[in-house]
Amino acid sequence: MENTISEQPSEEHLQAETIPESFSEPISDTAFNKFFLEVASLTSFTWRFFKEVVKPPYEINELMKQSFLIGYKSLPLIGITGFIIGLVLTIQSRPTLAKFGAESWLPAMVAVSIIREIGPVITALIFAGKVGSGIGAELASMNVTEQIDAMQVSCTNPFKYLVVTRVLSATIMLPILIILSDAIGLLGSFVGVNLKGNVSSYLFxxxxxxxxxxxxxxxxxxxxIFFGFAIGLIGSYKGYNSYKGTEGVGKAANSAVVFASLMVFIIDMVAVQITSLFQN
Amino acid sequence: MRRMTINATSLKAEKEDTQNDHIVVRMEHLTKTFGDNHVLRDINLVMNKGENLVVLGKSGTGKSVLIKSIVGLVEIDEGNLFILGQNISQLNENELIEIRKKIGFLFQSAALYDSMTVRENLEFPLRRQVHKIAKEEMNSLVKEALLNVGLANTIDLWPSELSGGMRKRLGLARTLILKPEIILYDEPTTGLDPITSKEISHLILDVQKKYNTSSIIITHDIGCTKLIANRIIVLKDGICAAEGSYSDMENSSDKWIRSFFE
Incomplete structure (x- = not known):
């Protein structure tokens, strides 16, 4: 459209100047609408996942490969952090319990803390940082370099091949990793207990x-299971729908971690509420 | 929203294409809009069998959109698109896949899968499109494709270990491995030095001669155009502004068209 500069400001122009900028913005540009558009887009992405996951052909080989990369390759990091959490929690809790003469409750307290809350949440956060950002960056970079388009041209459904397999792998592997992390955390706690005492493994x-x-x-x-699903889904969503360009890759990886970590806390909060409803 | 016009004229065109099997792609009044941006306004185009059709035009005139619409990466808003005599708007998903199997696409960035080796990159389309292929047959097809583009000794390398020219050639090998009838090239020589550009241009010509492929080539490289073009189309503001041979375009009365060849 041709731009024209008039010498006298028009009536509409004068009216526009008196309206605050935030009100004169188009409705679709407001943060409020952007938030709901994002939620709608994520919902549609999730719906597509459930549609594609049941529809053959099933990408079993890719699922196995992703499970190996997402699960097995995360094991050292998850193992080390699990051990440190158990050890540190034990060392930190001992003086407080000792004040009340409840030192013998240390294994029970640490076990309940690790298994119910600290183990799942911290492992999920580490998993979001490692796997969520990895999925986000990988898919975004595939998007930028037209690899996803190339897959489509090769008569492959890129959503099924890339997204469904990664989300399923994350959903399956995170619970397994958390079980292992909890077990290693309890081992760390056993070491922590024995740093200032002599407790047999049987008794502990x-x-x-x-x-x-x-x-x-x-x-x-x-x-x-929900943590794993949310991390896989958000990582894939951010990567698959990234903006073109290298900046989009960084943004996808970053927002995948931030959003997935936030979701871990939200799911945890809801889970705690539901659990307490049943326990009461 | 996608709106395709299916009328007596389009049915007639489909019948004509089926009878005249020398027409492989026919576009009728193709329109594509992104928001307020009318990228393709009213494109009418015919590509004949065994022909190298070069599309020229300034950046942002819809050249890539034009070829992406042929493989379904971009959905057209209006108009009719016939590929190998079939109106793609009337095909179901499986029929579309069968059509797509006959089309190869060389992306501007070559679009090699970074997480796969050269061998796996070439095996990928075979595994996805040719069911129950024997390992020996797959091996020989991969080796033949690499030999065709002069990259026989790179089979176990990763894409990150290849130069820009080698990546383009590998992209072409991956495109050729399924022996497509139509090949779409999106700026095949962009970002390459003049010698490698010439090598790629000769490769495109060799492919045309060896496999009798029909190709649409999007390029800004006039040297490449001169070497490979059987016919040239110039896009301007979403419409075909001119059409003809290289010499027709070079001697065009329109100064703007001539400026491409100076």
Missing amino acids: FSQIFQSLSFGDLVPAFIKT
Whole structure:
């Protein structure tokens, strides 16, 4: 459209100047609408995932490959952090419990903390940082370099091949990683207990198992499935819908971690509420 | 929203294309808009069998959109698109896939899969499109494709280990491995030095001669155009502004058209 500069400001121009900038912006540009557009887009992406996941052909080989990359390759990081969490929690809790003469409750307290809350949440956050950002950056870079288009031209459904496999792998592998992380965390706690005492492994672990109930294990396990799903889905969503250009890759990786971490806390909050409803 | 006009004229055109099997792509009144940007306004184009059709035009005139619409990467708003005699708007998903199998696409960036080796990049389209292919047959097809583009000794390398020219050649090998009838090239020589550009241009010509392929080539490279073009189309503001041979365009009475060849 041709731009014209008139010497006298028009009536509409004068009216526009008196309206605050935030009100004169088009409705679609407001942060409020952007938020709802993003939610709608993520909902449609999730719906597409559920449609594609049941529709053959199934990408079993790619699912196995992604499970190896997402699960097995995350094991050292998850293992080390799990051990440190168990060890540090034990060392930090000992003086407080000792004040009340409740030092013998240390294994039970650490076990309940690790299995119910700290293990799943911290492992999920580390997983979001490693896997969520990895998926986001990988898919965004594939988008930028036209690899996703190339896949489509090769008569391959890129959503099924790239997104469905990654989301499923994250959903399957995170609960397994959290179980391993919890076990390693308890081992770290055993080491922590024995730094300033002499507790046999039999006594330590029998105290742990006595203190844990079905109500501690099952809700904690179920929420990890949702954590894995949310991290895989958000990483894939951010990468698959990234803007073209290298800036888009960085933004996709960054927002995947931020958004996935936030979702972990939201899911955890909801899970705690639901669990307490049943326990009461 | 996609709106395709299916009328007596389009049915007649489909019948004509089926009878005259020398027409491989026919576009009728093709329109594509992104927001307020009318990228393609009213494109009418015919590509004949075995022909190298070069599309020239300034950046942003819809050249890439034009070829992406042929493989379905971009959905057209209005008009009719016939590929190998079939109106693609009337085909179901499976029929569309069958049509797409006959079309190869060389992307501007070559679009090699970074997480796969050269061999796996070439095996990927075979695994996806040719069901129950024997390992020996796949091996020989991969080796033949690499030999065709002069990259026989790169089979176990990663794409990141290849130069720009090698990546383009590998992209072409991946496109050729399924022996497509139509090849679409999106700026095949962009970002390459003059010698490598010439090599790629000769490769495009060799492919045309060896496999009798029909190609649409989007390029800004006039040297490449002179070497490979059987016919040239110049796009301006979303419409075909001129059409003809290289010498027709070079001697055009329109100064703007001539400016491409100076």
